[in-house]
Amino acid sequence: MSHERTSLTAKKIARFMVLIDAVPRFAGLLPADAATTAEAILRASGAVAQRHIDMMRAPWTQRFYEIAEAWTARGQLVWFGLRKRWMADAVEEAIAAGATQLLVVGAGFDPLAAIIARRHPEVTCVEIDAPATAAPKREGVRGAGFARTNLHLCAADLSERSLGEVLHETPWRSDAQSVVVAEGLLMYLDVKDVKAFFRAIHEHTGAGSRVAFSYVDGDDAGRPHLGTLDWLIRTSLRLAGERMRWGIRPERLRAFVEEAGFFVGEQVDGAALQKEVLAPLGLPEEPVAAYEYLAMVERAKARE
Numbered sequence: 001m002s003h004e005r006t007s008l009t010a011k012k013i014a015r016f017m018v019l020i021d022a023v024p025r026f027a028g029l030l031p032a033d034a035a036t037t038a039e040a041i042l043r044a045s046g047a048v049a050q051r052h053i054d055m056m057r058a059p060w061t062q063r064f065y066e067i068a069e070a071w072t073a074r075g076q077l078v079w080f081g082l083r084k085r086w087m088a089d090a091v092e093e094a095i096a097a098g099a100t101q102l103l104v105v106g107a108g109f110d111p112l113a114a115i116i117a118r119r120h121p122e123v124t125c126v127e128i129d130a131p132a133t134a135a136p137k138r139e140g141v142r143g144a145g146f147a148r149t150n151l152h153l154c155a156a157d158l159s160e161r162s163l164g165e166v167l168h169e170t171p172w173r174s175d176a177q178s179v180v181v182a183e184g185l186l187m188y189l190d191v192k193d194v195k196a197f198f199r200a201i202h203e204h205t206g207a208g209s210r211v212a213f214s215y216v217d218g219d220d221a222g223r224p225h226l227g228t229l230d231w232l233i234r235t236s237l238r239l240a241g242e243r244m245r246w247g248i249r250p251e252r253l254r255a256f257v258e259e260a261g262f263f264v265g266e267q268v269d270g271a272a273l274q275k276e277v278l279a280p281l282g283l284p285e286e287p288v289a290a291y292e293y294l295a296m297v298e299r300a301k302a303r304e
Contacts, residue, residue, distance in 0.1 A: 006047050007133045009184070010108025013080060014042045017111075018056040019065065020081045028281050029081040031088035037111035037146065044143030045109065045136040075270075075287035082273045083214060086294050087183050088112060090212040090266075094179035095120060098208065101178035102126070103167075105158070105197075106185035109137055117151035124150055126170050128163075131155040159193075163200040174204040182213040187244045187292075191222045194246050198260035202299055209299040211262065214292045218247025250293055262297040269293050 020026050021035030042048055055061050069076055091102060091112065100123055104113045107127040117125040125148075129137065134155035141147055152170040167174070180201050186194050201211055216224045224247030248256060254264045268276075270290025278286050 005132050006136055007108055007130070010110075010129075010133055011042070011048050013184070014038045014109035015048065015053065015056050016077060016080045017084065018042075018053060019061065020077060022057040023062055023077075025283065025286075026078065026081060029078070029085060029277070031085055031112075031115070033115055034084060034088065034111055037115055037144075038109060040144035041111060041114065041137065041140035041146065042109050043140070045140030047109070047136040047140070069289075073287075073289040075289035078278070078286055079270060079288055079290045079292075082270070082277055082288065082290070083183065083292070083294065084110075084112075085277055086268065086273060087181055087212055088115075090210070090296050091116060091179050091181065094210045094212075095123060097210075098177050099179040099210065100124065100176050101172060101205075103128070103172070103178060103180045103201075105129075105163075105180065105182050107137065107153075108133060108184075109140065110183070112181065113151060113153075114141055114146040114148075117148040118146065121148070121150055124152075124171050124173075124176075126152045126154065126167065126172055128154045128156055128158065128166055130157050163197075164204055167204055172204070173206075175206045177207065178205040178209040180205065180209065180211045182211065184214055184292075186213055187216045187224055187246055189246055191246050195256075195260065198257060198262065202261045205299055207299060210265065210296055211298075212294070212296045214294050215253070216244065216247040216292050217249060222246055222248065253295060257297045262299055264295060265298045266296040267293060268295075 017030060017035045017038045020030055039053065042053055043050060065077055102113060102116050102123055102125045104110065104127045107113060107129050113125040113127045116123060134153055138153045141153060154166050154170065156166045186197065189197065218224050224244040250267055253267065257264060270288035274286070274288050278284060
């Protein structure tokens with residue numbers, strides 16, 4: 001993944017949140033305040049032209065995406081909304097269970113940390129992303145009026161600096177129960193870096209801490225495989241300079257994270273979220289094109 005320019009994927013996902021919010025039948029899909037907060041941050045960041053943000057609420061844009069999905073796979077847009085909803089719920093559940101810190105790695109223009117910092121002033125919220133993305137994000141948060149004393153945005157390339165070194169520059173406590181979010185991140189890393197990520201999280205979080213993340217399926221060699229959307233998504237990401245590198249079969253995740261001292265608390269796919277989220281919204285038959293899995297793993301508590 002290129003760190004020399006603002007992430008194209010980060011900008012795309014933020015704009016997709018605005019688009020989802022503009023589709024009437026998706027009302028209630030995204031976490032509360034997520035779309036408006038993301039839009040305000042994106043507008044104030046200067047990373048995306050205002051007209052490109054405005055167009056996401058235009059009826060013709062909604063129609064365009066419906067046609068595009070009809071030619072590829074219906075339900076790609078709704079999957080982004082489901083993923084955002086699940087991540088936000090996982091964080092709230094972790095805080096309710098005692099987490100006093102939130103770390104979002106590879107945050108992009110996601111509004112989660114800003115929302116949690118505002119909603120839970122007692123929770124220390126830290127974001128880390130590459131400087132080319134973190135810098136405009138910081139300007140966006142400040143310009144939109146979302147800056148808080150408990151919200152810390154760190155511009156750092158974790159391929160050049162250790163996680164501990166970056167966290168040391170914030171009020172982060174390595175012994176505190178925490179929740180970490182790695183949404184749309186791990187599939188862009190080599191397997192050795194994914195393993196290093198979990199080891200570093202284990203080292204810098206307290207017992208009972210949780211990690212909520214997304215991952216993609218993979219073959220026996222750990223190469224990512226995205227089902228029917230494999231060629232389309234991997235080609236578009238490769239052209240954007242953001243190539244996927246790692247995937248793992250769901251049944252192998254437990255052993256993988258156990259090596260770093262975690263156990264799997266939950267794994268969900270598109271079908272599960274269709275029942276849990278879309279059905280209550282009156283959309284039980286809404287197609288979901290989920291090319292990822294979502295997982296929450298927990299750091300084992302110390303034995304007494």
